[in-house]
Amino acid sequence: MKSKKINIYIILIIAIIAIIGILIFTVYELNVNKKTDNEEPKINETTVDYYTLEDELAIENINAEKTIIYEELLKYGEYDINPEYIHKNVLYGTYISKELMNIILLTKGVWSYNIETKTFNYYNYPADSRIWDIYITDNYIYYVELKEKFEDNVYEWSLIKSDLNFENRIIIKNGKVSSPLDAPIFAIDQITDKVYVYTVNDEIVNETEIIKSTFQISILENDELKVLVENSGSHSEKTGTFSCQANYTFKVYNDELSYCEVSYYDDEKIKILNLSTDKTKTIYTNEDLDNWQISEVQIGNEAYLITQISKDTDLKGKIINISKKNNVINITNANGYKISRLLNINDDFVINSNKSFTIFSTTKNAYIKKFNINANDYMPFYISNGNNTLILENKKDKNIYVVSIN
Numbered sequence: 001m002k003s004k005k006i007n008i009y010i011i012l013i014i015a016i017i018a019i020i021g022i023l024i025f026t027v028y029e030l031n032v033n034k035k036t037d038n039e040e041p042k043i044n045e046t047t048v049d050y051y052t053l054e055d056e057l058a059i060e061n062i063n064a065e066k067t068i069i070y071e072e073l074l075k076y077g078e079y080d081i082n083p084e085y086i087h088k089n090v091l092y093g094t095y096i097s098k099e100l101m102n103i104i105l106l107t108k109g110v111w112s113y114n115i116e117t118k119t120f121n122y123y124n125y126p127a128d129s130r131i132w133d134i135y136i137t138d139n140y141i142y143y144v145e146l147k148e149k150f151e152d153n154v155y156e157w158s159l160i161k162s163d164l165n166f167e168n169r170i171i172i173k174n175g176k177v178s179s180p181l182d183a184p185i186f187a188i189d190q191i192t193d194k195v196y197v198y199t200v201n202d203e204i205v206n207e208t209e210i211i212k213s214t215f216q217i218s219i220l221e222n223d224e225l226k227v228l229v230e231n232s233g234s235h236s237e238k239t240g241t242f243s244c245q246a247n248y249t250f251k252v253y254n255d256e257l258s259y260c261e262v263s264y265y266d267d268e269k270i271k272i273l274n275l276s277t278d279k280t281k282t283i284y285t286n287e288d289l290d291n292w293q294i295s296e297v298q299i300g301n302e303a304y305l306i307t308q309i310s311k312d313t314d315l316k317g318k319i320i321n322i323s324k325k326n327n328v329i330n331i332t333n334a335n336g337y338k339i340s341r342l343l344n345i346n347d348d349f350v351i352n353s354n355k356s357f358t359i360f361s362t363t364k365n366a367y368i369k370k371f372n373i374n375a376n377d378y379m380p381f382y383i384s385n386g387n388n389t390l391i392l393e394n395k396k397d398k399n400i401y402v403v404s405i406n
Contacts, residue, residue: 047333060369069400107131132183175201191254195220215243253299300347303362307338341384
């Protein structure tokens with residue numbers, strides 16, 4: 001009997017010790033995670049002479065294949081080609097005319113081109129308006145129609161779904177903005193195929209006075225917008241949060257969504273919304289608004305890439321390389337304005353600056369190669385599918401080229 005009591009006591013003691021051990025481990029883990037979340041990132045900053053470095057980089061030979069896009073579009077008149085995005089090896093764009101001589105110009109049509117099958121399609125746009133952005137799927141076009149109201153000095157936008165003939169229209173949402181640069185834009189996740197929409201709506205009185213500005217980020221589902229992020233600011237009271245460089249900072253890749261917020265007297269913040277967990281985190285803050293401005297954001301597999309431009313001169317730029325695995329931010333001060341695109345799954349990015357297209361490796365935090373083409377021959381805006389393919393528009397012959405990188 002006595003032996004049984006001793007055994008029970010021993011079991012109880014072991015159980016208590018185990019529970020205490022679990023509690024200690026749990027508290028430790030919570031403290032470690034809390035410390036990691038709150039810990040200031042380690043910042044490494046270097047400066048390179050980009051123009052000297054550019055001349056010394058090894059050359060990567062690429063194949064630039066001329067497409068039939070410009071030749072096909074000439075059948076419908078001679079206007080400006082405007083590539084919009086690439087998805088699943090299909091490039092989409094609009095055809096722009098200056099006939100109305102307004103600020104936002106006039107859209108004549110929408111086109112698509114399969115870079116593998118070399119198949120071209122053109123859809124005539126019958127309205128006297130501007131299509132600001134598009135998303136085409138199956139037999140439908142989702143597009144942002146923008147109209148300039150001269151008498152009110154505002155721009156009215158409508159997010160519309162229609163068939164490929166621009167008939168049977170359904171207006172999903174509409175609003176107004178004081179600048180065409182705030183018109184809604186789409187972002188398509190190349191991995192998940194989900195579509196997201198960035199919208200800004202301004203409350204405008206007395207033609208030019210903006211009382212309030214509200215921006216929303218939504219997912220497009222079943223022809224409805226489900227709001228994921230919403231913020232607003234008061235221009236009259238100079239309080240709140242506003243949209244910031246959405247055309248260059250609103251990106252989505254592999255269930256991560258980036259956007260920029262700015263306030264009147266505070267700073268610019270780049271935020272990442274994890275679409276799987278619905279958690280948001282700030283990955284970078286620009287506290288020097290007097291001298292620097294965030295110009296672009298790109299999302300990679302293991303890193304985020306942010307570029308900044310000096311407000312004094314476009315000869316000064318920064319590349320901010322933020323690792324997802326550890327709390328480290330590498331800042332490279334490099335001469336020249338930078339335009340960046342994700343090149344491949346290895347988190348190599350293409351950087352367009354000065355006369356070259358160069359490859360910047362986030363894993364090595366360095367420029368590693370340059371292409372054997374002169375960047376001055378191409379338009380400064382280009383498109384990448386993240387799978388070693390770039391889309392460039394040649395300034396001289398106006399043709400669209402598909403660039404494949406080994």
